[in-house]
Amino acid sequence: xxxxxxxxxxxxxxxxxxxxxxxxxxxxxxxxxxxxxxxxxxxxxxxxxxxxxxxxxxxxxxxxxxxxxxxxxxxxxxxxxxxxxxxxxxxxxxxxxxxxxxxxxxxxxxxxxxxxxxxxxxxxxxxxxxxxxxxxxxxxxxxxxxxxxxxxxxxxxxxxxxxxxxxxxxxxxxxxxxxxxxxxxxxxxxxxxxxxxxxxxxxxxxxxxxxxxxxxxxxxxxxxxxxxxxxxxxxxxxxxxxxxxxxxxxxxxxxxxxxxxxxxxxxxxxxxxxxxxxxxxxxxxxxxxx
Amino acid sequence: xxxxxxxxxxxxxxxxxxxxxxxxxxxxxxxxxxxxxxxxxxxxxxxxxxxxxxxxxxxxxxxxxxxxxxxxxxxxxxxxxxxxxxxxxxxxxxxxxxxxxxxxxxxxxxxxxxxxxxxxxxxxxxxxxxxxxxxxxxxxxxxxxxxxxxxxxxxxxxxxxxxxxxxxxxxxxxxxxxxxxxxxxxxxxxxxxxxxxxxxxxxxxxxxxxxxxxxxxxxxxxxxxxxxxxxxxxxxxxxxxxxxxxxxxxxxxxxxxxxxxxxxxxxxxxxxxxxxxxxxxxxxxxxxxxxxxxxxxx
Numbered sequence: 001x002x003x004x005x006x007x008x009x010x011x012x013x014x015x016x017x018x019x020x021x022x023x024x025x026x027x028x029x030x031x032x033x034x035x036x037x038x039x040x041x042x043x044x045x046x047x048x049x050x051x052x053x054x055x056x057x058x059x060x061x062x063x064x065x066x067x068x069x070x071x072x073x074x075x076x077x078x079x080x081x082x083x084x085x086x087x088x089x090x091x092x093x094x095x096x097x098x099x100x101x102x103x104x105x106x107x108x109x110x111x112x113x114x115x116x117x118x119x120x121x122x123x124x125x126x127x128x129x130x131x132x133x134x135x136x137x138x139x140x141x142x143x144x145x146x147x148x149x150x151x152x153x154x155x156x157x158x159x160x161x162x163x164x165x166x167x168x169x170x171x172x173x174x175x176x177x178x179x180x181x182x183x184x185x186x187x188x189x190x191x192x193x194x195x196x197x198x199x200x201x202x203x204x205x206x207x208x209x210x211x212x213x214x215x216x217x218x219x220x221x222x223x224x225x226x227x228x229x230x231x232x233x234x235x236x237x238x239x240x241x242x243x244x245x246x247x248x249x250x251x252x253x254x255x256x257x258x259x260x261x262x263x264x265x266x267x268x269x270x271x272x273x274x275x276x277x278x279x280x281x282x283x284x285x286x287x288x289x290x
Numbered sequence: 291x292x293x294x295x296x297x298x299x300x301x302x303x304x305x306x307x308x309x310x311x312x313x314x315x316x317x318x319x320x321x322x323x324x325x326x327x328x329x330x331x332x333x334x335x336x337x338x339x340x341x342x343x344x345x346x347x348x349x350x351x352x353x354x355x356x357x358x359x360x361x362x363x364x365x366x367x368x369x370x371x372x373x374x375x376x377x378x379x380x381x382x383x384x385x386x387x388x389x390x391x392x393x394x395x396x397x398x399x400x401x402x403x404x405x406x407x408x409x410x411x412x413x414x415x416x417x418x419x420x421x422x423x424x425x426x427x428x429x430x431x432x433x434x435x436x437x438x439x440x441x442x443x444x445x446x447x448x449x450x451x452x453x454x455x456x457x458x459x460x461x462x463x464x465x466x467x468x469x470x471x472x473x474x475x476x477x478x479x480x481x482x483x484x485x486x487x488x489x490x491x492x493x494x495x496x497x498x499x500x501x502x503x504x505x506x507x508x509x510x511x512x513x514x515x516x517x518x519x520x521x522x523x524x525x526x527x528x529x530x531x532x533x534x535x536x537x538x539x540x541x542x543x544x545x546x547x548x549x550x551x552x553x554x555x556x557x558x559x560x561x562x563x564x565x566x567x568x569x570x571x572x573x574x575x576x577x578x579x580x581x582x583x584x585x586x587x588x
Contacts, residue, residue: 005492009407013400013463020460021426024437031437038440087328094325096574101332103570104339104563109521109538112559115545116338119345125552126358128341160335172578217428224523227542242524245432250439250528257436264433271428282421 031261038257049262059263061237062244063270069151069240070219070274073158077215078208080159081166086196088167089174099167106164114225117157118144144229147236154222154229154238161225162218166211173207174200213278220271241267339563346370346556353553369553370561379540379558386536388451389526390519393458397466397515398508400459405470406496410479420471423464434461435528442529449531457529458519465518466511473507474500506576513573537562 032049036042053059088098105113120129121143134140141149177200185199201208223242226233233239234247241263249260272279333340345353346369352359373379408420438457442448477500485495501508526536537558544555 002492006407006411009403009492009496013404013467016400016460017426017463020438020456021429021434021463024434024441025429027437027440028433039443084328084331087324090321090324091328094329096571098328098332099574099578100567100571102335103574104567105335107517107521107566107570108563109523111523111538111542112562113338115541115555116342116559119556120338120341123356125354126345126356128358131357160338164335168574168577175578213424220428221430223431224538228545242430242432245430249432249436260432260436264430264436267430268433271430272425275424275428278424279421282417282424285417 028261028264031258032265034258036258037255042258045258049258050266052259053262053266058234058239059241059244062239062241065151065238066220066222066241067270069155069158069222070216072155073162073219074212074215076155076159077162077166078212081163081170081211082201082208084163085167085170085174089171099171102164102167104164105160106162106168109224110161111224111227113161114157115228117153117160117225118228121153145232145236147238150230150236150238154225157225157229158219158222162215166215169207169211170204173204177203209278209281213275216274217271220267220274241270339560342556342559342563346553346560350550350553354549369550369557372550373554373557373561377540377554378535379537379554379561382535382537382540383561385451385530385534386520386538389455389458389534389536390516392451392455393462393519394512394516396455396459397462398512401463401466401470401511402501402504402508403496405467406474406500408467408471409474409477410482420468423468427464427468431461431524432528435525438525439528448529449533451534454526454529454534454536455519457525458522461525462515462518466515469511469514470504470507473504473511477503510577513569513577 031042033044033046034042034049035045084102088095091098119125119127121127123130130141130143143149143153181199181203182195185195190199221242222240223246226238226240226243230236230238233243239247245260245263245267248256248263347365347367348359348363349366350368352363435457438453439448442450442453447453481499481503482495485499486492490498521538522536523538523542526539527542530536530539541555541558544551544558
C-alpha cells in the first residue's frame with residue numbers, strides 16, 4: 001500500500017480522533033494546572049490541584065476501593081468466565097438460549113442493570129435476595145450502608161455485568177483451538193485438567209489477555225453502577241475514582257474543575273501503569289515486525 | 291463443569307473416523323450436572339429483570355412492599371400507561387435510538403477504511419497506531435467528556451443528538467478500528483494483489499472485494515458499537531440536558547422520586563430490556579461466529 005493511499009484511508013478517522021479525543025485531552029491537562037470553571041479562562045496555579053488531590057484522604061479511599069474492585073472482579077471474571085465458556089461450548093440445542101439469557105446482562109445499559117440489581121437487595125423496595133440471605137445466615141446485612149456488604153454487592157453486580165463478555169470472547173476463542181491438538185493430547189493420555197492447563201489455555205493466551213485487559217479497563221472506569229448501588233458511596237468508603245471526579249468537577253457546579261482534571265490526569269497514569277505489560281508486548285511485536 | 295473433556299476419547303483403531311464432524315458430534319456425551327448448573331446460571335443472570343418485571347406489574351401499593359408480595363394481586367400495566375402519558379419517555383426513546391444508529395453508521399464509515407489501511411500497511415506505523423487506539427480506549431471518560439461539555443456549549447450544540455453522537459463516534463472509534471483491523475488481517479493480501487492486477491484501484495478493492503468479504507466482521511463491529519452507544523450513560527449525562535436526554539439518564543432521574551415514578555422507571559427498564567433480549571438472542575450466533583473468525587486473534 002502506498003503512503004498516499006494509507007493517508008487517505010486513515011485520514012478521516014484520525015481527524016475525528018484528533019479533534020474529539022486528543023484536543024479535549026490536552027484541555028484536561030491544561031485545566032489540571034489551573035483554578036478554573038466552565039466557560040471562563042483559568043488562572044495558572046502550578047501543581048496545587050495535584051497536591052490537593054494527593055493529600056485528600058477521600059481521594060486515597062477512592063483509589064484503594066477502585067483498585068480492590070478491579071483486582072477481585074478481574075480474577076473472578078477470568079476464572080468463572082473460562083469455566084462457563086467451556087460449559088456452554090459443550091451444550092447442544094440449549095446453547096443459544098443459555099448464551100442469549102446471559103448476554104442480556106451485558107448489553108443493557110450499566111445503570112439500568114444496576115437499578116434492577118439494587119432492587120433485589122433493597123428492603124425498602126421489597127428486595128427478595130436480602131430476605132433469602134437473611135433466612136439462610138440468620139443475620140441481617142445492611143447492603144447499602146455497611147462498607148463490606150455494600151462492597152460484596154458491588155462486586156457481585158460488576159461480575160454479573162461483565163461476565164457475559166468474557167464468556168463470549170473465550171467461547172469464540174475455544175472455536176479456534178485446533179481439533180488435532182486436542183486429539184493428540186487425548187491420545188497421549190492427558191487428563192481433562194491437564195488438557196485445559198497445558199493445551200487449551202496456552203493456545204488461547206491472546207484472547208485471555210485481551211479479556212483481562214478489557215475487564216481491567218472497564219472496572220477501573222466504574223461509575224454508573226454506583227449511583228443506584230451505593231447512594232452513600234463516599235461516606236462508607238466505596239467511592240470509585242470516576243465518582244470522585246464527577247462529584248468535584250461536575251455535580252455541584254464546576255467549583256473544582258481543576259481538581260477533577262488533576263485526578264483525571266492521575267488516573268490516566270494509574271491506567272497506563274496497569275496497561276504496561278500489554279503495551280510492552282505490543283511494542284515488542286512492533287519491533288519484531290519492523 | 292468441563293464438557294470439552296468428555297468430547298472424544300477415540301481408541302486408536304477408530305482414529306480414521308475421528309476427522310468426520312458428524313460422527314464426532316454423535317459421540318459427544320453431555321454432563322447432566324453441567325447442563326443443570328448452566329441453566330441455573332442463566333436464570334440467575336436474568337433474575338434482576340424477572341424481579342423488576344414482577345415489581346412493575348404489581349399495583350403501586352404492594353409493588354415495593356416488604357416482605358415482597360408474591361401473589362394475590364391483579365397484574366396491571368398502569369405503570370407503562372403512566373410512563374407514556376405523563377413523561378417524555380417516547381422522546382427519550384427516539385433520542386436513544388437516533389444517537390445509537392447515527393453513531394454506528396459514522397463509526398463504520400470512518401473505521402472500515404482506517405482498519406483496512408492499518409491491516410495492510412506493514413510494520414511499525416500500524417503497531418504504534420494500534421497502541422494509541424488501546425490507550426485511547428482505556429482513557430477515563432471524564433478526561434475527554436468534561437472538555438467536550440465546554441466545547442459543545444461554546445459551539446452552541448450542547449444538548450443535541452448530533453453532539454452526543456459525535457462524541458460517541460470518537461470515543462468508540464479506537465475499539466471499532468481495533469476489532470475491524472483484526473478481521474481484515476485474516477483476509478490474505480494476495481486477494482488485494484489479484485484484484486489490483488485485474489485493474490481495481492486500491493479503493494475499488496476495498497469496496498468491491500474487501501467489504502463484501504468482511505460482512506460478518508462489519509456486522510460484529512456494528513453490533514458492538516451500537517450497543518456501546520445505546521448503553522452510554524456518563525457521556526449522555528454530561529452532554530445532554532432535556533431536549534436530547536436518553537433513556538438511561540431518564541431512568542436515574544426518576545430514582546429518588548415517588549413510588550409511582552419509581553415504578554415508571556422500572557417500566558422504562560422493561561421496555562428497554564425486551565428488545566435487548568431479542569437482539570442478544572439473535573446476535574449471539576453471529577457474534578460467536580464473527581469473533582471466532584479471527585477478530586480476537588490479533
